[in-house]
Amino acid sequence: MNPVVTGAGFITPIGNDRPSVEQSLREGRHGIEHVEFLGNPDLPIKVAGTVKGFDVESPKWRDWSWPRGYDIPKDVLRALAPHGVYAICAVEQALANAGLLPSDVADDPATGLYCASAGSAMLLHHNIAQMRAVRGARGNPLGVVSSIAGTLNFNLSAHFRITGTVCGFISACASSSHALGYAIDDLRLGRLNRAIVVGAEEMNADTLLPFAHMRALSNQADPRLASRPFDVERDGFVGAGGAVALVLEAPGTAKKRGARALTVAAGWGQASDGFRIAASHPEGAGLRLAMERALADAGIPPSGIGYVSAHATSTPVGDSAEAIAIGQVFTTRGLRPPVGATKGLTGHTLSLSGVMQAAFCVLSIDGGFMPGNPHLGVAAPECAGLELPRGTVAAAPGTILSNSSGFGGSNVCHVFAAPAQFTD
């Protein structure tokens, strides 16, 4: 039986709760702001998908603040990275949205935790610089658990007392899609009744600026021009941070406690390009196979897809590859499902991207709308045949295919469906 999504939590550039995120998606309102990284006005990177309401810029947790209403005690904060603060807030929201108390998941061996983040580059740098300054004589005792990749798993499992599966995923911008996929598999296999999937990334120079040195970031200062997936003049992605959490449950578990199923996680698939370290296969070969595998896993033909949530980050090579791959799966069969790229509004949240997109799909299905491409001016030639609405489509999407791709050519795709199609 396919698991159902019963809760979602959001700390994103376009809103820090479900209503505000949904409103931003419906209205095509972006969350990209002017930034000046490292106090250097000469840097070519002028904008980012910022996280509002938090101050976690300092490497010292004592300096941090976050929106009211979240419970983050001192003995938890001391081992957290900035993105761990976002993540705890997102998980608290997701549990509440699912109608669960933290005590419902604590010490329950049938609840698992699936995490994705790249760790904290800022804290790694700070802690190692501190250690080197005294030639190794001493260092922050919590430096490792607060900063390395895995910091989310360590901290969230202890804080929420998760005693089922606890694991982390590292596949760059496909990471949280992998986390979601393996959570789905464990639920299908009956290994767990409930899974919390969370992705998070920091919004600071240490995490985002290195992508500028790969020439992957947009140099545009106007947010509407900086992140414009599929546009013929796109010039790179806009870095962004935040956290998103989903609660998935076996359908029987959700039904037994009277929870409302928001969406069915109907299937997923993955395939790699096996091509370049950081560039997609020019025709999106791995992504195409991943889409086909996700559809096969869900038992749905391409004609059963009513909307495609594109990974499209606004990079020249990546968007082109994805447009071609989507065309091969759909256009060549005479199909034109609307394709939307929400990174135009949020920027690209790296490891977080997959589960954030999945949560947007949950809102689309539950709320009956399809995000468009509000920053798209002239579509690139590779997009010929694709249906790329500019504005939000005020109609139920039906079944959604959601794409993600990461460095090394990792491609992971998910299929989400309305609950009525699968239950009862």
Add this chain to the structure above:
Amino acid sequence: MPQVPTPVPSAALARFPAEVLEAFQRYRANGDASALESVVIAAAVDYRPAGSAPVQAVSDTTRLQADLGYDSVAVAELVFFLEDLFEMTITNDDIMAVGTIGDLRACVIRKLANKSAGA
């Protein structure tokens, strides 16, 4: 001519009451070890994990684990703070011998004496 005290090595004491900062500066100025008591107590209270009972009166006999709710990570954090503040090294064996605030203060004084003796 009295030596001008060097600046506080970090802003780490900024969050503590003024008298703690004054005590630290007294120690820095003239090596007055008795001034360390308020610094050690303030740090020990500050680094106790959340959830441990409020401390009305902390004294030399206050126990880090039983009275202040310390766990091993919090002890390591406290020790790191003191090491950084006083620019010294406290070993694992030293930590194992510390049970109370008094033990900790004695440990810091001993380490500082060794440091100033060039040991």
